[in-house]
Amino acid sequence: MKITSLDQLQKIKEQGFRRTYPDKIKVMVGMATCGISAGADKVYQTLADKMAELGLDIVLEKTGCIGFCQREPLVDVVYPGKVRLSYQGMNPEKTAALAEALKEGRIFLDNILCRIDEEELLMEGTVRPYANPHPVELPAEIPTYDDLSFFKKQVKISLRNCGFINPERIEEYIARGGYGALYQAVTQMTPEEVIAQVKDSGLRGRGGAGFPTGLKWEFCRNAPGDIKYVICNADEGDPGAFMDRGILEGDPHAVLEGMAIGAYAMGASAGYIYCRAEYPLAIEHLKTAISQAEAYGLLGEGIFGTDFSFKIKIREGAGAFVCGEETALIASIEGRVGEPRPRPPFPAQSGLWGKPTTINNVKTWSHIAPIIARGAEWYASLGSGQSKGTTVFSLVGKVNNSGLVEVPLGITLREMIFDLGGGIAGDRAFKAVQTGGPSGGCIPAEFLDTPVDYDSLAALGSIMGSGGMIVMDERDCMVNVAKYFLDFTRDESCGKCTPCREGTLRLMEILEAITEGRGQQGDIEKLEKMSELIKKTSLCGLGATAPNPVLTTIKYFRDEYEAHIQAQKCPAKVCKPLITFTVIDDKCNGCQLCRLKCPVEAIDGAKKVVHKVIQEKCIKCGTCFDACKFAAIGVE
Amino acid sequence: MKATTLEIDDILERYPKQPQHLISLLQDVQAEYKYISPEHLALICDHVGVPLTQAWAVATFYKSFSLEPRGEHEIKVCLGTTCHLKGGGRLVEACERDLAVARGHTTEDLRFTLDTVKCVGACALAPVVMIDEDYLGAASIPSLQKRLEKL
Numbered sequence: 001m002k003i004t005s006l007d008q009l010q011k012i013k014e015q016g017f018r019r020t021y022p023d024k025i026k027v028m029v030g031m032a033t034c035g036i037s038a039g040a041d042k043v044y045q046t047l048a049d050k051m052a053e054l055g056l057d058i059v060l061e062k063t064g065c066i067g068f069c070q071r072e073p074l075v076d077v078v079y080p081g082k083v084r085l086s087y088q089g090m091n092p093e094k095t096a097a098l099a100e101a102l103k104e105g106r107i108f109l110d111n112i113l114c115r116i117d118e119e120e121l122l123m124e125g126t127v128r129p130y131a132n133p134h135p136v137e138l139p140a141e142i143p144t145y146d147d148l149s150f151f152k153k154q155v156k157i158s159l160r161n162c163g164f165i166n167p168e169r170i171e172e173y174i175a176r177g178g179y180g181a182l183y184q185a186v187t188q189m190t191p192e193e194v195i196a197q198v199k200d201s202g203l204r205g206r207g208g209a210g211f212p213t214g215l216k217w218e219f220c221r222n223a224p225g226d227i228k229y230v231i232c233n234a235d236e237g238d239p240g241a242f243m244d245r246g247i248l249e250g251d252p253h254a255v256l257e258g259m260a261i262g263a264y265a266m267g268a269s270a271g272y273i274y275c276r277a278e279y280p281l282a283i284e285h286l287k288t289a290i291s292q293a294e295a296y297g298l299l300g301e302g303i304f305g306t307d308f309s310f311k312i313k314i315r316e317g318a319g320a321f322v323c324g325e326e327t328a329l330i331a332s333i334e335g336r337v338g339e340p341r342p343r344p345p346f347p348a349q350s351g352l353w354g355k356p357t358t359i360n361n362v363k364t365w366s367h368i369a370p371i372i373a374r375g376a377e378w379y380a381s382l383g384s385g386q387s388k389g390t391t392v393f394s395l396v397g398k399v400n401n402s403g404l405v406e407v408p409l410g411i412t413l414r415e416m417i418f419d420l421g422g423g424i425a426g427d428r429a430f431k432a433v434q435t436g437g438p439s440g441g442c443i444p445a446e447f448l449d450t451p452v453d454y455d456s457l458a459a460l461g462s463i464m465g466s467g468g469m470i471v472m473d474e475r476d477c478m479v480n481v482a483k484y485f486l487d488f489t490r491d492e493s494c495g496k497c498t499p500c501r502e503g504t505l506r507l508m509e510i511l512e513a514i515t516e517g518r519g520q521q522g523d524i525e526k527l528e529k530m531s532e533l534i535k536k537t538s539l540c541g542l543g544a545t546a547p548n549p550v551l552t553t554i555k556y557f558r559d560e561y562e563a564h565i566q567a568q569k570c571p572a573k574v575c576k577p578l579i580t581f582t583v584i585d586d587k588c589n590g591c592q593l594c595r596l597k598c599p600v601e602a603i604d605g606a607k608k609v610v611h612k613v614i615q616e617k618c619i620k621c622g623t624c625f626d627a628c629k630f631a632a633i634g635v636e
Numbered sequence: 637m638k639a640t641t642l643e644i645d646d647i648l649e650r651y652p653k654q655p656q657h658l659i660s661l662l663q664d665v666q667a668e669y670k671y672i673s674p675e676h677l678a679l680i681c682d683h684v685g686v687p688l689t690q691a692w693a694v695a696t697f698y699k700s701f702s703l704e705p706r707g708e709h710e711i712k713v714c715l716g717t718t719c720h721l722k723g724g725g726r727l728v729e730a731c732e733r734d735l736a737v738a739r740g741h742t743t744e745d746l747r748f749t750l751d752t753v754k755c756v757g758a759c760a761l762a763p764v765v766m767i768d769e770d771y772l773g774a775a776s777i778p779s780l781q782k783r784l785e786k787l
Contacts, residue, residue, distance in 0.1 A: 319699030
């Protein structure tokens with residue numbers, strides 16, 4: 001059935017509402033890639049089996065990632081009219097016990113992460129209570145959603161539906177206000193009015209560079225030409241970043257609706273989603289979403305009975321980091337080698353097949369529908385200064401709470417790491433936070449009170465980037481981290497321009513020498529000089545930002561470089577050629593664990609005899625260090 | 637191997653004869669045969685009408701294409717930033733030792749291909765290893781060895 005009127009949309013919405021909020025107990029299993037990696041598929045299967053075995057009359061659904069990836073597998077149970085409980089770290093045994101409890105009509109009280117008393121219906125600006133009309137008494141020690149520091153400061157716009165709907169059911173997306181903004185835009189607003197809303201919202205590109213989205217749209221709208229394209233950049237290549245994956249897997253329609261609104265505003269009739277092939281589940285969910293939207297006439301010819309037509313195709317990335325750069329991405333869609341070209345002309349004038357084209361990132365597109373539904377003023381009330389709204393970060397590394405978090409811009413790094421992230425794991429000391437992936441930098445403790453926004457992070461030599469936030473502790477070597485990123489950019493450099501191709505290689509060689517104890521006086525200065533040159537002369541953003549990890553680590557951790565060069569010491573004890581593993585005699589009780597686990601038989605010893613590392617054989621893999629239960633392996 | 641010329645024709649027929657479909661075709665052939673043979677590369681070139689040099693440039697530029705046969709099982713150790721910090725490098729080294737094959741290569745018996753990837757996007761469960769289509773989260777050398785023994 002094609003939806004051509006508000007009434008029809010409303011009808012589907014009511015259907016979806018009954019699906020999303022059934023009268024029965026509803027069990028939702030977080031089945032995004034993070035959940036599946038932690039074993040959510042087994043949990044889901046156990047529930048399905050138990051339902052059949054016990055004749056359980058409940059609704060079992062798959063949902064996307066609610067964000068707390070570290071506590072996966074996550075299972076949410078909505079006890080209708082009573083409460084919603086979120087269960088963490090579920091395994092098949094616990095899941096079976098959960099099913100038994102549901103069969104007996106009990107509320108299962110093990111493995112509880114938190115209780116959720118209400119959910120926000122963002123598109124409408126309302127909340128829907130779970131504990132109505134039968135609130136239940138639960139043990140006081142069970143925290144609420146807002147009690148958890150991980151969730152407390154989050155404001156979910158991009159992630160509004162992740163963990164709340166089945167992403168493979170368009171009706172559930174519509175139930176929570178989906179496609180209402182598209183209806184509003186194409187039936188009640190002129191393209192200029194849509195662009196004005198996006199401009200006034202202050203939304204800036206969430207892909208990294210932070211260009212004002214409304215302005216970009218206006219350029220494209222004003223560019224002469226009958227055929228125009230919109231593209232969604234889902235080639236999330238930054239290592240340590242998985243926000244786009246989370247959105248595409250958990251709420252693909254949010255991106256489709258945003259693209260359709262953008263296409264209407266810019267006068268485009270075709271769109272492409274360029275998604276990296278490493279995200280098979282995201283691609284699968286996108287394909288499902290597109291065909292469902294087409295079936296309802298929300299994509300295709302004559303949307304909502306108007307003369308606006310828009311189709312979306314998916315292009316799978318073939319594995320090239322540089323394709324995140326917009327001109328390289330366009331080349332790749334055209335079937336060519338993904339090499340960037342000089343700009344201007346910008347894609348807004350001459351993009352895909354030479355036609356005016358707008359490329360926005362997944363997160364940017366996912367903000368569009370809420371901006372139209374709730375208004376520019378509402379959106380601009382979130383965030384700070386020149387950085388409005390919210391953005392999604394993947395908060396990972398050495399923090400206690402890893403996962404996807406969406407926060408208003410302007411929150412401080414300290415709040416991110418110590419409140420949401422719950423501080424550094426294992427009571428170690430914080431050393432640095434890395435933002436912006438291979439294009440960004442490492443920010444030290446003294447700047448923890450810096451607000452997270454485009455301009456403040458740039459002032460520190462890093463960038464906001466697409467949203468990776470990787471926390472490092474005292475055991476991480478900053479020279480090694482710089483080397484890691486340079487190895488990455490050297491490998492991913494497309495080779496078209498010399499500064500990037502040769503420059504990243506030379507930087508990498510010097511860093512390699514330093515981490516192997518072959519560093520020389522003057523290397524640091526050489527790195528700095530070459531970095532500046534590469535920044536100034538590279539063709540595209542990849543080369544122009546590639547030296548950032550080197551420059552920031554030199555700027556903030558120069559002493560570590562000096563220790564490597566002058567004393568041939570790695571203070572964090574990471575760089576293999578500079579460390580040795582030894583047995584601490586008075587701690588070793590001769591248990592043989594390390595000797596048996598050593599992959600190269602480099603430990604000599606016998607039962608109850610103090611062991612010894614045979615240095616000539618040792619490959620410094622660290623297995624003995626991890627294996628020893630008595631802290632009897634020393635690293636120097 | 638289920639390779640027959642009929643199947644390659646079926647794959648070619650999925651796309652119109654235009655150069656823009658080069659990458660999509662290479663991807664489909666890669667997915668079907670796990671690598672792109674010289675014969676298939678030539679057939680693809682004929683179909684979409686691009687010179688072999690251009691197809692070669694594309695096939696060697698993008699990392700997902702392999703011009704050599706792959707192993708029965710593909711092991712991809714993630715070396716994204718978080719996995720790197722949490723010991724992904726040691727997992728690759730352990731695989732190299734246990735399987736006696738260098739990263740980026742395939743064992744002689746064509747059983748295993750060992751590769752590293754630049755981030756599978758499951759960073760909260762780092763370090764992660766992908767074994768064929770399955771993810772092994774919070775991997776350790778023993779848990780990885782156990783999984784490999786099952787294959």
